Amino acid sequence: MSARTIDGKAAAEAVRAAVAAEVARLSSAHGLVPGLAVVLVGDDPASAVYVRGKGKATIAAGMRSFEHRLPAETTQDALLALIARLNADPAVHGILVQLPVPKHIDPLAVILAIDPAKDVDGLHPMNSGRLASGLPALVPCTPLGCLHLAKSLHGSLAGLDAVVVGRSNLVGKPVAQLLLAENATVTIAHSRTRDLRAVCRRADLLVAAVGKPGMIRGDWIKPGATVIDVGINRVPTADGKGRLVGDVAFDEAVAVAGAITPVPGGVGPTTIAFLLVNTVRAACAAAGLPTPKI
Numbered sequence: 001m002s003a004r005t006i007d008g009k010a011a012a013e014a015v016r017a018a019v020a021a022e023v024a025r026l027s028s029a030h031g032l033v034p035g036l037a038v039v040l041v042g043d044d045p046a047s048a049v050y051v052r053g054k055g056k057a058t059i060a061a062g063m064r065s066f067e068h069r070l071p072a073e074t075t076q077d078a079l080l081a082l083i084a085r086l087n088a089d090p091a092v093h094g095i096l097v098q099l100p101v102p103k104h105i106d107p108l109a110v111i112l113a114i115d116p117a118k119d120v121d122g123l124h125p126m127n128s129g130r131l132a133s134g135l136p137a138l139v140p141c142t143p144l145g146c147l148h149l150a151k152s153l154h155g156s157l158a159g160l161d162a163v164v165v166g167r168s169n170l171v172g173k174p175v176a177q178l179l180l181a182e183n184a185t186v187t188i189a190h191s192r193t194r195d196l197r198a199v200c201r202r203a204d205l206l207v208a209a210v211g212k213p214g215m216i217r218g219d220w221i222k223p224g225a226t227v228i229d230v231g232i233n234r235v236p237t238a239d240g241k242g243r244l245v246g247d248v249a250f251d252e253a254v255a256v257a258g259a260i261t262p263v264p265g266g267v268g269p270t271t272i273a274f275l276l277v278n279t280v281r282a283a284c285a286a287a288g289l290p291t292p293k294i
């Protein structure tokens with residue numbers, strides 16, 4: 001038996017179409033054009049690709065895109081000064097500073113400098129705390145994408161055994177909070193978890209967010225389980241170009257799982273789609289309009 005491959009690209013396209021429709025409505029009914037500022041410090045080529053992808057998707061949805069590419073030697077003070085300007089700019093509703101930042105910059109200082117109302121990455125402790133407390137919050141985009149894919153497959157997640165492998169502030173912890181809010185029974189596993197294979201094998205829904213290519217093997221998966229692979233790892237190939245693989249050994253897992261997200265074409269495209277959703281939500285909140293239903 002072979003698992004169903006979940007089409008993240010199609011799911012993302014549907015979300016982006018809904019965003020574009022909502023943006024058109026906001027613009028004609030309220031003169032509100034949501035704006036997203038993306039800040040990239042340094043010239044990491046992989047990061048530059050994401051920034052370009054985000055900029056294109058933002059324009060295609062009818063929103064404004066503000067890109068700030070700063071040299072790698074930019075000081076922390078200069079970056080904080082830019083964030084202060086973006087916080088004060090009424091045309092900017094969402095701010096995303098691409099991570100990682102160069103070593104001489106403290107990422108926490110950057111995250112704390114962003115106005116929580118514009119924090120479309122959901123990394124400010126105000127937003128992560130609100131999420132954990134069950135209050136309205138801006139939630140990180142990758143976890144929103146994971147939840148969207150899991151819910152479109154399962155409908156209700158209530159009572160499912162969900163195992164999240166990875167405990168980052170950007171993915172592991174918020175995805176666990178979202179699953180808990182959907183009434184799943186949630187285990188957060190990580191590199192120090194004893195018998196990780198046995199823990200993973202209990203999962204009806206397995207979310208892999210560790211950043212280690214192919215670490216989750218076929219025999220770690222309960223037959224018929226849903227597997228959401230968040231890993232985006234570039235591994236070398238003979239032609240020198242490299243290719244993207246997830247944290248799950250896909251060829252093994254596909255023979256065991258009930259449904260699985262591929263890499264690329266799984267969670268990645270939904271991340272960008274929910275970045276647009278978060279920007280529209282932030283814009284509506286700033287304008288005193290109700291949260292849109294997307």
Ligand SMILES: Nc1nc(=O)c2c([nH]1)NC[C@@H]1CN(c3ccc(C(=O)N[C@@H](CCC(=O)O)C(=O)O)cc3)C=[N+]21
Nearest residue numbers: 050097098099100121232264265266267268269271272
């Ligand atoms: N503050 C911050 N927030 C982030 O959300 C953030 C970040 N920093 N730093 C880098 C990572 C990485 N990331 C990706 C988003 C989409 C794809 C994506 O769309 N990937 C495509 C393929 C892209 C390709 O082929 O190169 C896919 O999986 O199908 C990948 C990676 C967001 N990140």
